[in-house]
Amino acid sequence: MSFCIRTLALVVTVLCQLAVAHGADESSKETPNFIVFLTDDQGWGDLGCYGHPIIKSPNLDKFATEGLRLTQCYSGCSVCSPSRSAILTGRTPYRNGVWRWIPSGSMYHLRESEITIAALLKKRGYETCHAGKWHLNGKFNSDEQPQPDNHGYDHWLATQNNAAPHHMNPTNYVRNRKAVGRMEGPSAVIAANEAINWLKGRKKSKTPFFITVWTHEPHLPIESAPEYMKHYANIKAEGIRQHHGNITQMDDAFGKLMAAVDEMGYRDNTVVFFTSDNGPEGSGKTGRTRGSTGGLRGRKRATHEGGIRVPGIVRWPGKIKAGSVSDTPVIGSDIFPTICEALGIPLPGDRTIDGTSLLPLFAGKEIQREQPLYWRNHLAPTQYRLGMRIGDWKIVGSDNLTSFELYNIAKDWQETTNVAAEFPDKFAEMRAKLIKHDATVLKEGPDWWKLDKPRNRGGKKSVEPAAGKDTTGDFDVVLGANITAADFGYSMSPQTEGLAFQKLEKPIKQTATIRLKYRSGPKTGTTRNGAVVIGSKPTNKDSFKIGTAIGMNQHVAFAGGWGNVGSVATKKASFEQGDTFQIEVKLDVSKGTGTAVVNGSMFKFVLPSNVKTIEYVGFYAKATTTEFSAPVVETK
Structure with a gap:
């Protein structure tokens, strides 16, 4: 790529006072x-x-x-x-x-x-x-x-x-x-x-x-x-x-x-x-x-x-x-x-x-x-296309302004920890300021950016798996896999991404706790991945996942398909072959925040801003045979 903003070695030479020898008068x-x-x-x-x-x-x-x-x-x-x-x-x-x-x-x-x-x-x-x-x-x-x-x-x-x-x-x-x-x-x-x-x-x-x-x-x-x-x-x-x-x-x-x-x-x-x-x-x-x-x-x-x-x-x-x-x-x-x-x-x-x-x-x-320090780049990964810094605080956001991360640069200059859930008031303030500032910038400039679609780097358009089958009759929507009975309750074997949704009797608009357990199937040999899936619609692109990415040695939370894995929150972890995972997810939909505990390891995350209610809950896995239990949902 021959086009990027080359190292901006700016030399602003300002001749002020006292020029030497044969310089100026x-x-x-x-x-x-x-x-x-x-x-x-x-x-x-x-x-x-x-x-x-x-x-x-x-x-x-x-x-x-x-x-x-x-x-x-x-x-x-x-x-x-x-x-x-x-x-x-x-x-x-x-x-x-x-x-x-x-x-x-x-x-x-x-x-x-x-x-x-x-x-x-x-x-x-x-x-x-x-x-x-x-x-x-x-x-x-x-x-x-x-x-x-x-x-x-x-x-x-x-x-x-x-x-x-x-x-x-x-x-x-x-x-x-x-x-x-x-x-x-x-x-x-x-x-x-x-x-x-x-x-x-x-x-x-x-x-x-x-x-x-x-x-x-x-x-x-x-x-x-x-x-x-x-x-x-x-x-x-x-x-x-x-x-x-x-x-x-x-x-x-x-x-x-x-x-x-x-x-x-x-x-x-x-x-x-x-x-x-x-x-x-x-x-x-x-x-x-x-x-x-x-x-x-x-x-x-x-x-x-x-x-x-x-x-x-x-x-x-x-x-x-x-x-x-x-x-x-x-x-x-x-x-x-x-x-x-x-x-x-x-x-x-x-x-x-x-x-x-x-x-x-x-x-x-x-x-x-x-004016705040502000960046918008058409070549950045879609989920990190915008950024704004005010003081020590920096927020990065997705191209469609639905997903955000917050960092304290003074304490975390390597941007390792998204602290949006830890500082909800500051997060809300920075998110509102970024959305408002971005709108004023786009309004003032020419509309050229509308004529030429930016490349979608990394961000990864979510693929919708084909309809699957549920032989148990316990799930309302199944995508990308077949669901069968197993020791843990259920088993799925998706070739790519698999999702099994149950429709809730009453949508979650406030707080809720979701629990289930999962493990890789007995013939798989190694533990791979799995996640709780939630959403207002039973689709891959509109749902949110919270679970484990074993090959990445991380617990993860992400919106949409696997291409966005870890885009909202990650926490490093270590796993043993054959591990069983027990996950508890606590949600406050009204505040857009959540906490997950997987086998005692806790991490926080922020829900995408377009998640106003949760009508479907279930399980998600990527290219692995996985057993999982029925999700237990408690609401207040």
Whole structure:
């Protein structure tokens, strides 16, 4: 996938006060310059200064000692194009229209009606330059859609998406609407050198400038120059050598740009903000997709921390204390209002700006947000497509806003425990705020997202099994299996998913307790899985399961089919061959919460918001012969 929000290595260079030697005159000393350096698919843990034990990143490690290292820096999305749009506009992607990664030739683009920071600064007399990946239109280098010059850039060297055929000697760069052809060297170094040469060649050298350098590294297809791979010669796996070498390659390009800024006397007047467009690609265990999340849950495309938390470093001599560290959550859309406040430019009043100025943070003060940190990603697993963070609390939700999880990031930065049931009031508050905020965002942006159905990754459309048979006469609806009498009461042997429902005499609207026991059939040999199933309708997609996933060593609660197993709640457990399970499920349907105890092990869960009543109760199993008892239901 060539499309994701590449590591958003933003370098916001703000020339403020005292320019050195042959830099600017008195007027330019008072006017900051800006550089946004953005990387592609670089994970939160993909730098030495973020704890990577192997990767060599000497320039960025040194840079971190000279400025402010942000430990909770977020990209605007967990894929590429949307994150880039958030940086330039200060607006969340679904609001500014770049709701998805943009394939070549597609209709999607950053509209000219959006106000970019480059265009805003150009009107203020700045000279502007972009070098590297663009990925903000489908029809690149065409009059049919806006190009970088339409968004405020005087000079640009760019590609539509990835460097082709890879990062070495790319052939697809375009400079100011003219194809360049093959260029020698690593793509990141080419982009950095373009910015350097543009800086040195400016005729109005005393004019303030704004530069964005957006590297392709370390996005696939990864290709690293031998000089950068030599640092990893003792590593046997070529994929690791290539990936780590790609980070070092990008680091060298960054170092070259910073050295040029020093040489031209701009250092003390420059705010540099470095970040990435999203988390690392792939599993991190195969091929060249070896990026690190630093232990965070999820990776690129995920709304969990590993997909959106990225490196972020800001240097501003005289304004930011060297070697400082902040755990204040910040996001890519904060760049726009930060630059505006630094220059005294009022924010556009005819649209919502989602970011907030970081100037108070640079001075060691707290920042105040009018808009919450918010993410919506069409490529995230369906059950985790949205996210919002306010303070220490983060909520993630499904695409249809029926399933949610709540995390306290300050206490659980790896998002291991959904605490929605433990903090029902906070959960209700966050859920209501997310639903309301999401509606306002979708209403303000263009309806392009309605025209192109997002992919259903992982989330997994529930398959409805065919009707089964009940030879006992005790069940009202049977799907995907035949029910026969057995020692425990009943047995089912589904090839895929099997469900047996009994219709309750009276629907459950308040509280209830459900008990049953189950085990794998005697001929199965090993314990596999089983669950209580409840629902307002006797279908797979509309029902909710609470039980055990033996092969996963977990107790689970999930809505819909097996593809969503563990999507609502999980708890680690260990099992022995031939185990018998006794489960007790306590429900409070009015509050949308529940507790399950399986063989003494307790876990909590939250019911989907569309579960208002429970009319059917029964048993569920996946691809295994299972014996189970009749469910016993007690209501108050």
